[in-house]
Amino acid sequence: MTAQSHETTLRILVVDDDSNIHKDYERCFERMAPVAPELRSLEAELFGIVEEEEEPEDVEFELVHAYQGQDAVELVRQGLAQGKQFPVAFIDMRMPPGWNGVQTLQHLWQMDSSIHVVICTAYSDVSLDTLPSAEDRGMKPHILRKPFTPAQVRQLATELAESWRSHRER
């Protein structure tokens, strides 16, 4: 980590064979434009309403998209080579015709076992017990069930990225 911008921009890898799901992830991280400050101050003057300013989040996420497991591995390899690792990867369980989510996750962890992986699935039969873990760190993939909500995605991304960062700084 050399550049200051790396501290605030966290790269998230999204792996899914459906372009609509990629758009859903993008939409989850889209920020609404904040209320114009002029409007806020006028509301305060006219009606005496003083709202707390929304805290701007200090973390920016950059989404990087892969449509197959193999592409994801390539992106992680490039990221490692350029010193731009991915703290978090969201991976779909079912991605014909290539690797499924678990196969993709195993390949990713072979290259970089520090990535926090979220397996996204519409199937109820994936249980945490049957999923592999990154041996050396005792890490398990997290599960995100479809249909997901923006709050779930943001929360997972924020918490996992935070944990990834604190682990690096240790």
Add this chain to the structure above:
Amino acid sequence: MAVNETDPAALQAQLVATQRDLDDLRAKLAAARRKEQMSEIASSILHNVGNVLNRITVSAVLMEERLNSLRIDGIGKLAGLLAEHSSELATFLREDPRGKQIPQFLQLVADQLHDGKQALARELAVMKRAVEHIEVVVASRKHLRSVEKPTEVELTELVNVALDIILSHSEAIDVHRSYEAVPRVTVDPHAVLQIMLNLISNARHSVTAAERPDKTLRVHVCRSGEDMVCIEVSDNGVGISEEDIERIFTRGFTTKPDGQGMGLHSSAHIAASIGGTLTVHSPGRGMGATFALRVPLHGQWRSSDDCAEP
């Protein structure tokens, strides 16, 4: 049963019985294969509908956030403020430091509500398309009920169902359908559907992998000779090299590092089992590909052929 090896009649009976058992087993295998394909189709539909539901859920939550962000409350408060000064409204608006700011306030609120309305309309459009998509997929269920014998179907309908299942409306792929008038065919509809799902799914992955902006998929339905109908699925995706094209229907052949190489192999088998053919043409790597499924007007019931190795 002990058989007298010198008794030709007993041997013959034994042979007939074995043959019958074998036929029985083949029929069971074929039925099991059909069932497995039905469940593959069902799981592909479920996955697709699940993804569309995801879009709807995300839109619903974003709309809720947007609705909550609309600065409507100020309008009511403004009405109250104006009511307070109703006896000297003109003076209030002209001279009071607060009153003088009211036009600017109204303009800012109007802008904020206008932006909010546009964002809501965008999400609503996404949602409407998603709901339409689910309607289409649900309507396709009539093509999925189990059949016991070849059934008269409109092939173009099956093609549309497969397109609707694999591609959703907002996907960045241009789909061109050119359907000539063709007679109805008598066929196992699931066989055709399964092959179409495979071809369209391959085409979709091929154009996605090609990373070109003008992703295009063409489906052409026409008569082929006296007694066949041809469905052509063309894409402008990654294409197939000359050496690969010879092996493309071979079991286990795949260009994906970890692919199974089963899709086209099994599609070619299914095509043969209904008395049809599956062929491919590609000008080369990076130049797209065309797959052609020919279906006989009066197809045979899928026999055990699709269970046997070539």
